[in-house]
Amino acid sequence: MTDQELIAAARDGDDGAFKELVMRYEPVVAATVIGMLGNSPEAEDIGQETFIRFYRALGSFRGESSVKTYITRIAMNQAINEIRRRQRSRKVFSSTPAEELPDIPDERQAHDTGPDRELIEQAIQKLDDDFRAVVVLRLIDGYSTAETAEILDIPVGTVLSRLSRAQKKLKSLLRPVAGEL
Amino acid sequence: MEERILELLYRSFDGELDPDEKAELDSALAASPELRRERDELLAMRGAVKSSAAESFGPFFAERVVRRITEERQREGGGAGFFESLQYAFRRVALVAAAVAAFLLIYNLNQGSGISVAAAFGAQEAGDIEEVLTAPVDEMLEELL
Numbered sequence: 001m002t003d004q005e006l007i008a009a010a011r012d013g014d015d016g017a018f019k020e021l022v023m024r025y026e027p028v029v030a031a032t033v034i035g036m037l038g039n040s041p042e043a044e045d046i047g048q049e050t051f052i053r054f055y056r057a058l059g060s061f062r063g064e065s066s067v068k069t070y071i072t073r074i075a076m077n078q079a080i081n082e083i084r085r086r087q088r089s090r091k092v093f094s095s096t097p098a099e100e101l102p103d104i105p106d107e108r109q110a111h112d113t114g115p116d117r118e119l120i121e122q123a124i125q126k127l128d129d130d131f132r133a134v135v136v137l138r139l140i141d142g143y144s145t146a147e148t149a150e151i152l153d154i155p156v157g158t159v160l161s162r163l164s165r166a167q168k169k170l171k172s173l174l175r176p177v178a179g180e181l
Numbered sequence: 182m183e184e185r186i187l188e189l190l191y192r193s194f195d196g197e198l199d200p201d202e203k204a205e206l207d208s209a210l211a212a213s214p215e216l217r218r219e220r221d222e223l224l225a226m227r228g229a230v231k232s233s234a235a236e237s238f239g240p241f242f243a244e245r246v247v248r249r250i251t252e253e254r255q256r257e258g259g260g261a262g263f264f265e266s267l268q269y270a271f272r273r274v275a276l277v278a279a280a281v282a283a284f285l286l287i288y289n290l291n292q293g294s295g296i297s298v299a300a301a302f303g304a305q306e307a308g309d310i311e312e313v314l315t316a317p318v319d320e321m322l323e324e325l326l
Contacts, residue, residue, distance in 0.1 A: 015247050015251065018247060019243045019244070019246075019247045026236075026238065026242055027234075027237065030236055030237050031234040031236065034235035034238075035234065035235070043238065044238045044239065047238045047242065048238075048242075048246050048249060052250060052253070055250050117233045120229055120230055120233040139227055140230060140231060140233070140234045141234075144195075145195045145197065160195060160197055163191070163195065164188060167191055170226060170230065174229075
């Protein structure tokens with residue numbers, strides 16, 4: 001069934017059709033949310049909230065953008081809201097600086113553990129939120145620069161400059177394990 | 182390494198170079214082993230970032246989402262049902278009360294000597310309204326029945 005057929009069935013109360021949509025778009029939502037938040041306990045909640053918001057919006061979804069882009073935009077907004085909530089909560093409840101994240105292992109450690117997904121995830125988490133968003137959409141989700149600009153509601157030129165700076169930063173963070181990549 | 186060429190290299194991965202810029206980058210790549218190494222490292226890093234993507238929130242995620250939606254729908258449906266049943270019950274009480282009031286009104290007007298507010302309340306004359314308000318309830322009920 002096409003997305004539009006599934007959406008029409010879900011609007012008529014067919015939970016099976018909506019479940020099919022969830023299964024179809026779980027990978028892109030997981031990549032976006034976990035890319036933005038890391039593999040944290042809140043990530044699944046944000047993933048669920050993304051699909052619940054999509055479900056509530058089914059009646060007004062006109063198909064002007066693709067379902068994938070539409071859901072990714074919801075997921076990205078939810079993830080950004082969660083990051084802001086964390087930042088507020090950190091300011092109120094802790095003196096831990098926002099930048100204080102786990103260190104990337106040095107070269108010796110990297111040889112011990114190998115440059116795994118967790119290592120790259122940590123490097124991505126060290127990027128500023130704006131840079132992380134373009135990396136997640138462009139490099140992980142595989143959206144074009146134009147689509148990334150549309151989802152984030154910023155000019156294409158801004159996407160390109162953020163992407164360029166984010167890649168330089170990532171490269172310097174991953175330099176100790178670059179040979180393993 | 183020249184900053185401008187590096188910038189072209191980064192942008193080249195996103196298909197944003199015009200033909201002149203592409204030619205400039207190609208010629209720089211041909212001339213510089215360092216730039217070629219930079220390109221290879223960048224390509225490897227992009228590939229590693231791409232392959233680090235999470236693909237799932239774990240088993241039965243879709244089931245958990247659908248269950249949450251079903252629960253939410255039931256909660257909303259349950260709430261609406263409660264208010265609807267209250268509305269229905271009060272509507273019936275209001276209709277019965279209105280019917281009793283209309284019956285008493287008509288009955289009192291038929292019993293009275295003329296059409297007046299006092300007669301509507303069961304008083305025989307206009308002056309009797311005070312009596313009605315101060316009369317013992319037992320007597321009023323006897324008169325009515």
